[in-house]
Amino acid sequence: MDLQDDGRSALIGLYLERRTDLVRFFTVRLRSAAAAEDLVQDIYVRLSGIDQPVEIQNPMAYLYRLGSNLMLDRLRGERRTAHRDGAWLDSQTTRVGIHEISSEPDAEAAVAARQRLALLTSALTELSPQTQRVFRMHKFEGLSHPQVAAQLGISRSAVEKHMMAALKHLSARLP
Amino acid sequence: MRKTDEDFDDGHVAEEAAHWFARLQGEAATGDDWLAFERWLQSSPSHAQAYERLETLWVDLEYSPVAKELGGRPLLAARRQRPVRAASHDVVRRRALWGAGAAVAAGLVVAVGLGLQSPSVAAQTYVTPAGQIRDIALADGTHIRLNAASKITVRFERDARRVEMADAEAVFDVAHDAKRPFLIEVGDRQVRVVGTEFNLRNREGLVDLTVRRGVVEVRPADALESQPTRVTVGQELTHTVGQAAQVLKVSDPDATFAWTNGQLIYHDQPLSDVAADLSRRFATPVRTADARTGALRFSGVLVTDNEADVLRRLSAYAPVRVERTSGEIILHHR
Structure with a gap:
Protein backbone atom coordinates (compact mmCIF):
# COMPACT_ATOMS: atom_id res chain seq x y z
CA MET A 1 0.00 0.00 0.00
CA ALA A 107 -36.15 38.91 -16.50
CA GLU A 108 -37.16 39.85 -13.00
CA ALA A 109 -34.87 37.31 -11.37
CA ALA A 110 -32.11 38.27 -13.77
CA VAL A 111 -32.42 41.96 -12.94
CA ALA A 112 -32.42 41.12 -9.23
CA ALA A 113 -29.27 39.00 -9.62
CA ARG A 114 -27.52 41.78 -11.45
CA GLN A 115 -28.51 44.38 -8.88
CA ARG A 116 -27.19 42.13 -6.10
CA LEU A 117 -23.96 41.84 -8.00
CA ALA A 118 -23.62 45.60 -8.38
CA LEU A 119 -24.26 46.03 -4.64
CA LEU A 120 -21.73 43.36 -3.70
CA THR A 121 -19.09 44.75 -6.04
CA SER A 122 -19.41 48.26 -4.70
CA ALA A 123 -19.52 46.98 -1.12
CA LEU A 124 -16.13 45.35 -1.72
CA THR A 125 -14.62 48.76 -2.46
CA GLU A 126 -15.75 50.03 0.93
CA LEU A 127 -13.58 47.60 2.88
CA SER A 128 -10.21 48.66 4.26
CA PRO A 129 -7.33 48.03 1.82
CA GLN A 130 -5.89 45.19 3.90
CA THR A 131 -9.29 43.50 4.28
CA GLN A 132 -9.80 43.81 0.52
CA ARG A 133 -6.41 42.25 -0.07
CA VAL A 134 -7.11 39.29 2.22
CA PHE A 135 -10.57 38.79 0.76
CA ARG A 136 -9.31 38.93 -2.81
CA MET A 137 -6.50 36.45 -2.20
CA HIS A 138 -8.70 33.92 -0.44
CA LYS A 139 -11.90 34.24 -2.42
CA PHE A 140 -10.74 35.16 -5.91
CA GLU A 141 -7.20 33.82 -6.07
CA GLY A 142 -8.09 30.61 -4.26
CA LEU A 143 -5.36 30.79 -1.62
CA SER A 144 -5.98 29.02 1.68
CA HIS A 145 -5.92 31.00 4.92
CA PRO A 146 -2.36 29.83 5.80
CA GLN A 147 -1.17 30.80 2.31
CA VAL A 148 -2.72 34.26 2.59
CA ALA A 149 -1.18 34.65 6.06
CA ALA A 150 2.26 33.66 4.77
CA GLN A 151 2.12 36.01 1.78
CA LEU A 152 1.02 39.01 3.79
CA GLY A 153 3.11 38.24 6.85
CA ILE A 154 0.14 38.20 9.22
CA SER A 155 -1.26 35.52 11.52
CA ARG A 156 -3.89 32.99 10.48
CA SER A 157 -6.29 34.38 13.02
CA ALA A 158 -5.81 37.85 11.48
CA VAL A 159 -6.79 36.38 8.10
CA GLU A 160 -9.89 34.93 9.74
CA LYS A 161 -10.74 38.30 11.28
CA HIS A 162 -10.39 40.10 7.96
CA MET A 163 -12.59 37.49 6.25
CA MET A 164 -15.16 37.83 9.00
CA ALA A 165 -15.20 41.65 8.72
CA ALA A 166 -15.58 41.44 4.95
CA LEU A 167 -18.43 38.92 5.10
CA LYS A 168 -20.23 40.90 7.76
CA HIS A 169 -20.01 44.09 5.72
CA LEU A 170 -21.08 42.46 2.44
CA SER A 171 -24.02 40.79 4.15
CA ALA A 172 -25.10 44.07 5.74
CA ARG A 173 -25.06 45.84 2.38
CA LEU A 174 -27.54 43.43 0.77
CA PRO A 175 -31.26 44.12 1.19
CA MET B 1 -31.76 56.97 14.38
CA ARG B 2 -32.08 54.63 17.36
CA LYS B 3 -31.54 50.98 16.76
CA THR B 4 -34.29 48.68 17.94
CA ASP B 5 -33.59 45.47 19.81
CA GLU B 6 -34.49 43.57 16.68
CA ASP B 7 -31.87 45.44 14.64
CA PHE B 8 -29.34 44.68 17.30
CA ASP B 9 -30.20 40.98 17.27
CA ASP B 10 -30.00 40.85 13.47
CA GLY B 11 -26.59 42.46 13.52
CA HIS B 12 -25.42 40.13 16.25
CA VAL B 13 -26.58 37.00 14.41
CA ALA B 14 -24.99 38.24 11.17
CA GLU B 15 -21.73 38.75 13.01
CA GLU B 16 -21.83 35.25 14.48
CA ALA B 17 -22.63 33.79 11.06
CA ALA B 18 -19.67 35.65 9.55
CA HIS B 19 -17.47 34.34 12.36
CA TRP B 20 -18.50 30.75 11.66
CA PHE B 21 -18.14 31.10 7.92
CA ALA B 22 -14.64 32.56 8.17
CA ARG B 23 -13.59 30.09 10.85
CA LEU B 24 -14.80 26.99 9.00
CA GLN B 25 -13.16 28.07 5.74
CA GLY B 26 -9.79 28.08 7.45
CA GLU B 27 -7.55 25.05 7.83
CA ALA B 28 -7.33 25.71 11.56
CA ALA B 29 -10.94 24.61 12.11
CA THR B 30 -11.27 21.35 14.05
CA GLY B 31 -13.93 18.67 14.24
CA ASP B 32 -15.01 20.23 17.53
CA ASP B 33 -15.54 23.57 15.77
CA TRP B 34 -17.97 21.87 13.40
CA LEU B 35 -19.84 20.28 16.31
CA ALA B 36 -20.08 23.69 18.01
CA PHE B 37 -21.29 25.17 14.73
CA GLU B 38 -23.99 22.48 14.56
CA ARG B 39 -25.22 23.46 18.04
CA TRP B 40 -25.26 27.13 17.02
CA LEU B 41 -27.29 26.34 13.87
CA GLN B 42 -29.84 24.41 15.92
CA SER B 43 -30.26 27.04 18.61
CA SER B 44 -32.35 29.35 16.40
CA PRO B 45 -33.85 29.27 12.89
CA SER B 46 -32.43 32.77 12.31
CA HIS B 47 -28.91 31.32 12.64
CA ALA B 48 -29.36 28.97 9.71
CA GLN B 49 -30.89 31.78 7.65
CA ALA B 50 -28.00 34.12 8.35
CA TYR B 51 -25.50 31.43 7.40
CA GLU B 52 -27.35 30.58 4.17
CA ARG B 53 -27.38 34.25 3.30
CA LEU B 54 -23.57 34.22 3.46
CA GLU B 55 -23.37 31.12 1.30
CA THR B 56 -25.50 32.72 -1.41
CA LEU B 57 -23.42 35.88 -1.24
CA TRP B 58 -20.26 33.78 -1.48
CA VAL B 59 -21.46 32.07 -4.66
CA ASP B 60 -22.89 35.24 -6.22
CA LEU B 61 -19.56 37.01 -5.78
CA GLU B 62 -18.07 34.60 -8.29
CA TYR B 63 -20.04 36.42 -10.96
CA SER B 64 -18.72 39.82 -9.91
CA PRO B 65 -16.57 41.74 -12.41
CA VAL B 66 -13.74 41.38 -9.92
CA ALA B 67 -13.84 37.59 -10.26
CA LYS B 68 -14.14 37.76 -14.04
CA GLU B 69 -11.21 40.08 -14.42
CA LEU B 70 -9.05 37.84 -12.33
CA GLY B 71 -10.12 34.48 -13.62
CA GLY B 72 -12.14 34.93 -16.76
CA ARG B 73 -14.90 32.69 -15.41
CA PRO B 74 -16.49 31.72 -12.15
CA LEU B 75 -14.06 29.92 -9.91
CA LEU B 76 -14.34 26.19 -9.77
CA ALA B 77 -15.32 24.78 -6.44
CA ALA B 78 -13.42 21.58 -7.13
CA ARG B 79 -10.07 23.28 -6.61
CA ARG B 80 -10.92 24.10 -3.06
CA GLN B 81 -11.72 20.50 -2.26
CA ARG B 82 -8.32 19.19 -3.21
CA PRO B 83 -6.81 18.25 0.09
CA VAL B 84 -3.23 18.80 -1.03
CA ARG B 85 -1.41 21.20 1.22
CA ALA B 86 2.03 21.27 -0.30
CA ALA B 87 2.44 25.02 0.26
CA SER B 88 4.13 26.80 -2.64
CA HIS B 89 3.72 23.98 -5.11
CA ASP B 90 0.02 24.13 -4.47
CA VAL B 91 -0.13 27.82 -5.28
CA VAL B 92 1.69 27.33 -8.54
CA ARG B 93 -0.59 24.51 -9.58
CA ARG B 94 -3.72 26.45 -8.78
CA ARG B 95 -2.50 29.46 -10.70
CA ALA B 96 -1.65 27.26 -13.67
CA LEU B 97 -5.09 25.67 -13.69
CA TRP B 98 -6.62 29.04 -13.53
CA GLY B 99 -4.61 30.41 -16.39
CA ALA B 100 -5.51 27.49 -18.59
CA GLY B 101 -9.17 28.32 -18.47
CA ALA B 102 -8.78 32.04 -18.64
CA ALA B 103 -8.97 32.73 -22.33
CA VAL B 104 -9.86 31.17 -25.64
CA ALA B 105 -6.49 31.94 -27.11
CA ALA B 106 -4.46 32.69 -24.05
CA GLY B 107 -2.60 35.94 -24.36
CA LEU B 108 -0.75 37.53 -21.52
CA VAL B 109 -2.81 39.13 -18.84
CA VAL B 110 -1.10 41.75 -16.79
CA ALA B 111 -3.08 42.72 -13.74
CA VAL B 112 -2.44 46.37 -13.13
CA GLY B 113 -3.98 46.00 -9.72
CA LEU B 114 -7.38 44.99 -8.69
CA GLY B 115 -8.28 48.59 -8.09
CA LEU B 116 -10.70 47.74 -5.33
CA GLN B 117 -9.42 50.69 -3.37
CA SER B 118 -9.93 53.19 -6.19
CA PRO B 119 -13.27 54.74 -7.03
CA SER B 120 -13.48 52.71 -10.21
CA VAL B 121 -14.13 49.00 -9.84
CA ALA B 122 -10.97 47.76 -11.52
CA ALA B 123 -8.34 48.50 -14.12
CA GLN B 124 -7.04 45.65 -16.16
CA THR B 125 -4.42 45.63 -18.87
CA TYR B 126 -4.60 43.01 -21.60
CA VAL B 127 -1.51 42.27 -23.66
CA THR B 128 -1.22 39.81 -26.52
CA PRO B 129 2.15 38.69 -27.85
CA ALA B 130 2.81 38.30 -31.56
CA GLY B 131 0.92 35.31 -32.90
CA GLN B 132 -1.90 35.24 -30.36
CA ILE B 133 -5.40 36.61 -30.56
CA ARG B 134 -7.35 36.92 -27.34
CA ASP B 135 -11.08 37.04 -26.67
CA ILE B 136 -12.03 39.20 -23.72
CA ALA B 137 -15.51 39.15 -22.17
CA LEU B 138 -16.05 42.21 -20.01
CA ALA B 139 -18.41 42.23 -17.06
CA ASP B 140 -20.89 44.54 -18.81
CA GLY B 141 -21.43 42.06 -21.66
CA THR B 142 -19.01 43.79 -24.03
CA HIS B 143 -16.78 41.50 -26.07
CA ILE B 144 -13.36 42.50 -27.27
CA ARG B 145 -11.33 40.43 -29.69
CA LEU B 146 -7.78 41.66 -29.31
CA ASN B 147 -5.49 41.12 -32.27
CA ALA B 148 -1.94 39.85 -31.83
CA ALA B 149 0.80 42.22 -30.57
CA SER B 150 -1.70 44.53 -28.91
CA LYS B 151 -2.20 46.21 -25.57
CA ILE B 152 -5.29 47.81 -24.05
CA THR B 153 -6.33 48.84 -20.56
CA VAL B 154 -9.94 48.61 -19.44
CA ARG B 155 -11.34 50.55 -16.50
CA PHE B 156 -14.97 50.62 -15.41
CA GLU B 157 -16.04 53.71 -13.56
CA ARG B 158 -19.34 54.62 -12.02
CA ASP B 159 -20.52 56.64 -15.00
CA ALA B 160 -18.25 55.51 -17.82
CA ARG B 161 -16.56 52.45 -19.24
CA ARG B 162 -13.05 53.45 -20.30
CA VAL B 163 -10.47 51.81 -22.53
CA GLU B 164 -6.99 53.09 -23.26
CA MET B 165 -5.68 51.73 -26.50
CA ALA B 166 -1.92 51.65 -26.97
CA ASP B 167 -0.38 50.06 -30.09
CA ALA B 168 -3.24 47.70 -30.79
CA GLU B 169 -6.02 46.45 -32.99
CA ALA B 170 -9.30 45.10 -31.69
CA VAL B 171 -12.90 44.45 -32.59
CA PHE B 172 -15.29 45.84 -30.00
CA ASP B 173 -18.81 44.51 -29.63
CA VAL B 174 -20.07 46.94 -27.05
CA ALA B 175 -23.06 46.20 -24.82
CA HIS B 176 -25.60 48.98 -24.87
CA ASP B 177 -25.67 51.10 -21.72
CA ALA B 178 -26.93 54.63 -22.20
CA LYS B 179 -26.01 55.56 -18.62
CA ARG B 180 -22.41 54.43 -18.91
CA PRO B 181 -20.91 55.39 -22.26
CA PHE B 182 -18.02 53.33 -23.56
CA LEU B 183 -15.05 55.66 -24.10
CA ILE B 184 -11.84 54.70 -25.86
CA GLU B 185 -8.72 56.87 -25.77
CA VAL B 186 -6.76 56.15 -28.91
CA GLY B 187 -3.81 58.35 -29.87
CA ASP B 188 -5.07 61.92 -29.63
CA ARG B 189 -8.68 60.93 -30.29
CA GLN B 190 -11.50 59.82 -28.06
CA VAL B 191 -14.00 57.32 -29.45
CA ARG B 192 -17.41 57.35 -27.81
CA VAL B 193 -19.67 54.34 -28.16
CA VAL B 194 -23.20 53.71 -27.07
CA GLY B 195 -23.63 50.15 -28.31
CA THR B 196 -22.18 48.83 -31.52
CA GLU B 197 -19.56 46.65 -33.18
CA PHE B 198 -16.47 48.10 -34.77
CA ASN B 199 -12.80 47.49 -35.48
CA LEU B 200 -10.31 49.97 -34.08
CA ARG B 201 -6.67 49.95 -35.01
CA ASN B 202 -3.82 52.08 -33.69
CA ARG B 203 -0.56 51.20 -35.40
CA GLU B 204 2.46 53.41 -35.95
CA GLY B 205 0.55 56.61 -35.38
CA LEU B 206 -2.27 55.73 -37.75
CA VAL B 207 -5.73 55.35 -36.25
CA ASP B 208 -8.31 53.45 -38.27
CA LEU B 209 -11.93 52.87 -37.25
CA THR B 210 -14.40 50.71 -39.20
CA VAL B 211 -18.00 50.27 -38.04
CA ARG B 212 -20.00 47.11 -38.66
CA ARG B 213 -23.08 47.93 -36.53
CA GLY B 214 -24.38 51.13 -34.93
CA VAL B 215 -22.78 54.56 -34.71
CA VAL B 216 -19.49 55.65 -33.16
CA GLU B 217 -18.50 59.23 -32.36
CA VAL B 218 -14.92 60.49 -32.59
CA ARG B 219 -13.56 63.66 -30.99
CA PRO B 220 -10.10 65.13 -30.49
CA ALA B 221 -9.06 64.04 -26.98
CA ASP B 222 -8.11 67.62 -26.08
CA ALA B 223 -11.40 69.10 -27.29
CA LEU B 224 -14.08 66.75 -26.00
CA GLU B 225 -16.81 69.37 -26.16
CA SER B 226 -16.29 69.88 -29.89
CA GLN B 227 -18.72 68.58 -32.50
CA PRO B 228 -17.98 64.85 -32.94
CA THR B 229 -17.46 63.07 -36.23
CA ARG B 230 -20.05 60.33 -36.49
CA VAL B 231 -18.95 57.13 -38.14
CA THR B 232 -21.71 54.76 -39.17
CA VAL B 233 -22.16 51.32 -40.71
CA GLY B 234 -19.92 50.72 -43.70
CA GLN B 235 -17.77 53.77 -43.04
CA GLU B 236 -14.12 53.96 -42.13
CA LEU B 237 -12.36 56.82 -40.44
CA THR B 238 -8.60 57.20 -40.74
CA HIS B 239 -6.49 59.71 -38.89
CA THR B 240 -2.78 60.32 -38.39
CA VAL B 241 -1.99 61.08 -34.76
CA GLY B 242 -0.81 64.67 -34.36
CA GLN B 243 -2.60 66.01 -37.41
CA ALA B 244 -5.88 67.87 -37.39
CA ALA B 245 -7.40 66.12 -40.38
CA GLN B 246 -9.27 62.85 -40.43
CA VAL B 247 -10.66 61.11 -43.49
CA LEU B 248 -14.06 59.46 -43.67
CA LYS B 249 -14.62 57.03 -46.52
CA VAL B 250 -16.77 54.08 -47.56
CA SER B 251 -15.17 50.91 -46.23
CA ASP B 252 -15.21 47.18 -46.71
CA PRO B 253 -15.98 45.89 -43.18
CA ASP B 254 -15.39 42.30 -44.32
CA ALA B 255 -11.79 43.10 -45.15
CA THR B 256 -11.25 44.99 -41.90
CA PHE B 257 -12.80 42.31 -39.72
CA ALA B 258 -11.21 39.43 -41.66
CA TRP B 259 -8.42 38.97 -39.09
CA THR B 260 -10.98 37.78 -36.58
CA ASN B 261 -11.68 34.82 -38.91
CA GLY B 262 -8.04 33.98 -39.50
CA GLN B 263 -7.79 35.92 -42.73
CA LEU B 264 -6.05 39.02 -43.95
CA ILE B 265 -7.66 40.81 -46.89
CA TYR B 266 -5.84 43.41 -48.99
CA HIS B 267 -6.97 45.73 -51.75
CA ASP B 268 -3.99 47.19 -53.56
CA GLN B 269 -1.92 47.74 -50.41
CA PRO B 270 1.87 47.96 -50.08
CA LEU B 271 3.69 44.74 -49.27
CA SER B 272 5.25 46.50 -46.25
CA ASP B 273 1.74 46.53 -44.68
CA VAL B 274 1.40 42.79 -45.32
CA ALA B 275 4.81 42.15 -43.72
CA ALA B 276 3.83 44.22 -40.67
CA ASP B 277 0.55 42.32 -40.29
CA LEU B 278 2.31 38.95 -40.58
CA SER B 279 4.88 40.01 -37.98
CA ARG B 280 2.11 40.62 -35.50
CA ARG B 281 0.34 37.47 -36.51
CA PHE B 282 3.23 35.07 -36.14
CA ALA B 283 6.12 34.57 -33.77
CA THR B 284 8.87 35.13 -36.38
CA PRO B 285 8.97 38.74 -37.63
CA VAL B 286 8.62 39.37 -41.36
CA ARG B 287 10.13 42.37 -43.18
CA THR B 288 10.66 43.52 -46.72
CA ALA B 289 14.28 43.60 -47.86
CA ASP B 290 14.19 47.12 -49.27
CA ALA B 291 11.93 50.04 -50.20
CA ARG B 292 11.29 48.66 -53.68
CA THR B 293 9.97 45.37 -52.25
CA GLY B 294 7.99 47.19 -49.58
CA ALA B 295 6.28 49.33 -52.22
CA LEU B 296 5.01 46.35 -54.25
CA ARG B 297 1.21 46.46 -54.37
CA PHE B 298 -0.69 43.45 -53.09
CA SER B 299 -4.33 42.40 -53.43
CA GLY B 300 -5.82 39.17 -52.16
CA VAL B 301 -6.91 37.07 -49.21
CA LEU B 302 -4.32 35.39 -47.03
CA VAL B 303 -5.55 32.60 -44.76
CA THR B 304 -3.34 32.91 -41.71
CA ASP B 305 -3.25 29.30 -40.55
CA ASN B 306 0.51 28.94 -40.12
CA GLU B 307 3.45 31.04 -41.08
CA ALA B 308 5.12 28.64 -43.52
CA ASP B 309 1.94 28.13 -45.55
CA VAL B 310 1.12 31.85 -45.61
CA LEU B 311 4.57 32.68 -46.92
CA ARG B 312 4.32 29.95 -49.56
CA ARG B 313 1.02 31.42 -50.79
CA LEU B 314 2.33 34.95 -50.63
CA SER B 315 5.31 34.06 -52.81
CA ALA B 316 2.90 32.45 -55.28
CA TYR B 317 0.67 35.55 -55.50
CA ALA B 318 3.33 38.25 -55.32
CA PRO B 319 6.68 38.52 -57.10
CA VAL B 320 8.69 37.81 -53.98
CA ARG B 321 11.25 35.30 -52.76
CA VAL B 322 11.30 34.28 -49.09
CA GLU B 323 14.58 34.26 -47.19
CA ARG B 324 14.69 32.70 -43.72
CA THR B 325 17.39 33.76 -41.29
CA SER B 326 17.64 32.56 -37.72
CA GLY B 327 15.60 35.39 -36.22
CA GLU B 328 13.45 36.76 -39.04
CA ILE B 329 11.93 36.27 -42.45
CA ILE B 330 12.89 38.63 -45.28
CA LEU B 331 10.88 39.18 -48.47
CA HIS B 332 12.91 40.00 -51.61
CA HIS B 333 11.57 41.34 -54.91
CA ARG B 334 12.31 38.79 -57.61
Missing part, protein backbone atom coordinates in the same frame (compact mmCIF):
# COMPACT_ATOMS: atom_id res chain seq x y z
CA ASP A 2 1.60 3.29 -0.99
CA LEU A 3 1.34 6.68 0.64
CA GLN A 4 -1.59 7.73 -1.47
CA ASP A 5 -3.74 4.75 -0.52
CA ASP A 6 -2.67 5.25 3.06
CA GLY A 7 -4.02 8.81 3.27
CA ARG A 8 -7.19 7.89 1.48
CA SER A 9 -7.98 4.80 3.54
CA ALA A 10 -7.35 6.73 6.77
CA LEU A 11 -9.91 9.32 5.66
CA ILE A 12 -12.39 6.64 4.61
CA GLY A 13 -11.91 4.89 7.95
CA LEU A 14 -12.70 8.13 9.74
CA TYR A 15 -15.66 8.71 7.48
CA LEU A 16 -17.16 5.31 8.28
CA GLU A 17 -16.58 5.81 11.98
CA ARG A 18 -18.22 9.26 12.05
CA ARG A 19 -20.84 8.80 9.37
CA THR A 20 -23.72 9.23 11.84
CA ASP A 21 -22.35 12.59 12.97
CA LEU A 22 -22.10 13.73 9.37
CA VAL A 23 -25.68 12.68 8.56
CA ARG A 24 -26.95 14.48 11.66
CA PHE A 25 -25.04 17.66 10.78
CA PHE A 26 -26.21 17.75 7.18
CA THR A 27 -29.78 16.98 8.25
CA VAL A 28 -29.64 20.24 10.21
CA ARG A 29 -28.14 22.07 7.26
CA LEU A 30 -30.44 20.64 4.58
CA ARG A 31 -33.54 20.29 6.81
CA SER A 32 -34.07 16.82 5.34
CA ALA A 33 -32.72 13.46 6.50
CA ALA A 34 -33.06 11.99 3.01
CA ALA A 35 -31.13 14.85 1.37
CA ALA A 36 -28.48 14.51 4.08
CA GLU A 37 -28.08 10.78 3.36
CA ASP A 38 -27.54 11.57 -0.32
CA LEU A 39 -24.99 14.26 0.43
CA VAL A 40 -23.05 12.11 2.90
CA GLN A 41 -22.98 9.38 0.26
CA ASP A 42 -21.54 11.97 -2.17
CA ILE A 43 -18.79 12.69 0.34
CA TYR A 44 -17.83 9.01 0.19
CA VAL A 45 -17.76 9.08 -3.60
CA ARG A 46 -15.44 12.09 -3.51
CA LEU A 47 -13.17 10.48 -0.93
CA SER A 48 -12.72 7.31 -2.94
CA GLY A 49 -11.95 9.41 -6.00
CA ILE A 50 -9.15 11.45 -4.42
CA ASP A 51 -6.09 11.00 -6.61
CA GLN A 52 -3.57 13.05 -4.70
CA PRO A 53 -1.41 12.25 -1.69
CA VAL A 54 -3.31 13.53 1.27
CA GLU A 55 -1.93 15.50 4.18
CA ILE A 56 -4.64 17.09 6.25
CA GLN A 57 -4.38 18.98 9.51
CA ASN A 58 -7.86 18.21 10.79
CA PRO A 59 -9.28 15.17 8.99
CA MET A 60 -12.69 15.36 10.65
CA ALA A 61 -13.06 19.05 9.79
CA TYR A 62 -11.99 18.17 6.27
CA LEU A 63 -14.95 15.76 5.91
CA TYR A 64 -17.37 18.44 7.09
CA ARG A 65 -15.82 20.98 4.75
CA LEU A 66 -15.97 18.59 1.81
CA GLY A 67 -19.70 18.11 2.40
CA SER A 68 -20.25 21.84 2.84
CA ASN A 69 -18.46 22.51 -0.44
CA LEU A 70 -20.74 19.99 -2.15
CA MET A 71 -23.66 22.04 -0.83
CA LEU A 72 -22.05 25.19 -2.25
CA ASP A 73 -21.70 23.47 -5.61
CA ARG A 74 -25.42 22.73 -5.62
CA LEU A 75 -26.10 26.35 -4.77
CA ARG A 76 -23.85 27.38 -7.66
CA GLY A 77 -26.02 25.31 -9.98
CA GLU A 78 -29.12 27.12 -8.76
CA ARG A 79 -27.60 30.60 -9.01
CA ARG A 80 -26.07 30.00 -12.42
CA THR A 81 -29.36 30.42 -14.27
CA ALA A 82 -30.13 33.77 -12.70
CA HIS A 83 -26.66 35.09 -13.42
CA ARG A 84 -26.59 33.80 -16.95
CA ASP A 85 -29.89 35.54 -17.60
CA GLY A 86 -28.45 38.66 -15.99
CA ALA A 87 -25.54 38.62 -18.41
CA TRP A 88 -27.88 37.95 -21.29
CA LEU A 89 -29.94 40.92 -20.22
CA ASP A 90 -26.90 43.17 -20.44
CA SER A 91 -26.40 42.46 -24.09
CA GLN A 92 -30.03 42.22 -25.16
CA THR A 93 -31.99 44.71 -23.16
CA THR A 94 -33.09 48.02 -24.53
CA ARG A 95 -33.12 50.74 -21.95
CA VAL A 96 -35.48 53.66 -22.18
CA GLY A 97 -34.55 56.10 -19.47
CA ILE A 98 -34.43 54.07 -16.30
CA HIS A 99 -36.78 51.39 -17.59
CA GLU A 100 -35.47 48.13 -18.90
CA ILE A 101 -37.41 46.44 -21.64
CA SER A 102 -37.03 42.73 -21.99
CA SER A 103 -39.30 39.96 -23.14
CA GLU A 104 -37.52 37.24 -21.18
CA PRO A 105 -39.80 35.40 -18.74
CA ASP A 106 -37.13 35.31 -16.02
